[in-house]
Amino acid sequence: MIIIRRTEASGEGGHHGGAWKVAYADFVTAMMAFFLMMWLLSATTEEQRHGLADYFAPTIVQTPSAEQSGAGDGPDEGVRHAIEAPLPDSDGAGDFNEVAQAVQDSLTGTGGESAQLTNLLQHVVTRMTDEGLVIELSDLTAAPLFVEDTAQPQPALADLMGIIARVTHHVRNDVAISGHVRAYPETLVASPVWPLSDARAHAVRNLLEAEGFDAARIQCVSGYADRKNRRGNPMDPQNNRIELILLR
Numbered sequence: 025m026i027i028i029r030r031t032e033a034s035g036e037g038g039h040h041g042g043a044w045k046v047a048y049a050d051f052v053t054a055m056m057a058f059f060l061m062m063w064l065l066s067a068t069t070e071e072q073r074h075g076l077a078d079y080f081a082p083t084i085v086q087t088p089s090a091e092q093s094g095a096g097d098g099p100d101e102g103v104r105h106a107i108e109a110p111l112p113d114s115d116g117a118g119d120f121n122e123v124a125q126a127v128q129d130s131l132t133g134t135g136g137e138s139a140q141l142t143n144l145l146q147h148v149v150t151r152m153t154d155e156g157l158v159i160e161l162s163d164l165t166a167a168p169l170f171v172e173d174t175a176q177p178q179p180a181l182a183d184l185m186g187i188i189a190r191v192t193h194h195v196r197n198d199v200a201i202s203g204h205v206r207a208y209p210e211t212l213v214a215s216p217v218w219p220l221s222d223a224r225a226h227a228v229r230n231l232l233e234a235e236g237f238d239a240a241r242i243q244c245v246s247g248y249a250d251r252k253n254r255r256g257n258p259m260d261p262q263n264n265r266i267e268l269i270l271l272r
Contacts (some may be wrong), residue, residue: 120272123195124157127270130191131159144183156197157270159188161228162254163261170264173216175223181266182231188268189235200244200269201225201232207250207258222247228266243271 128150147169149160161184163169169181192199203225208215225245233239253263 120156120197121152123197124152124270127157127159127191127195131187141187144180144187147180147184153269154272155200155269156272159268159270160265161268162265165262168261168264169266170224170227173220175220175227177227177231181228185228185231186235189232189237192237192270195270196241198241198243198271199232199237200271201229201242201246202244202267202269203228203247204252204254204263204265204267205250206261206263207253209259217249218247220247221249224266228268232268 131145131148131150146164147161147167149162151158151160161169161181167178167180169178169184170176171178203221203223205217205221205224208217222245225247229242229245232242250258250263253260254265255263
């Protein structure tokens with residue numbers, strides 16, 4: 025038996041299909057974009073080029089991670105002005121719980137504006153006590169709020185003070201500031217815990233006032249040394265913290 029198999033030749037077989045047309049169209053488009061860019065560079069001023077660059081720039085700012093937020097250049101003005109939410113007035117018949125909740129929401133419920141703001145707010149923990157609203161600012165593992173074992177603030181702490189000053193701008197409650205530090209080895213001739221915690225609390229007071237916070241609202245600035253640790257290990261660096269209390 026003779027089997028005859030007939031095959032129909034594809035109409036595209038002779039020139040490898042239409043893929044070359046797509047590639048050629050991409051090439052022409054790329055060349056047009058290139059020549060357009062060259063024309064823009066030669067026909068626009070420096071100011072116009074900056075405007076074009078800003079227009080096409082992404083809206084999300086690429087910033088250091090939380091572990092790097094304690095280092096780098098000076099404070100970011102965009103972060104300083106990122107939070108400016110309206111708050112209820114606590115003067116007179118205002119309910120403190122409502123005011124405190126608004127402050128908490130502003131500090132812990134925001135952060136989408138930029139990655140850097142989100143990273144900064146990782147330092148912040150808030151809680152309600154009988155004394156008032158405690159705003160606790162703690163070191164992160166690789167992002168301390170102060171330079172080593174000194175009272176010199178890191179840029180991240182200055183940014184945080186700017187945020188807190190703006191969040192509490194429309195609130196009239198007084199504030200108390202306290203500094204807390206980790207324990208140091210008992211073998212040290214002179215332990216720095218008392219002067220260091222006090223100096224850090226006053227450094228925060230200075231930063232807060234520099235941001236326009238009313239100095240008359242600051243009722244107490246104190247250092248608690250290593251007497252009120254947050255961690256089981258007294259020498260844990262995460263015991264380093266600042267507490268700002270919005271008083272009832």
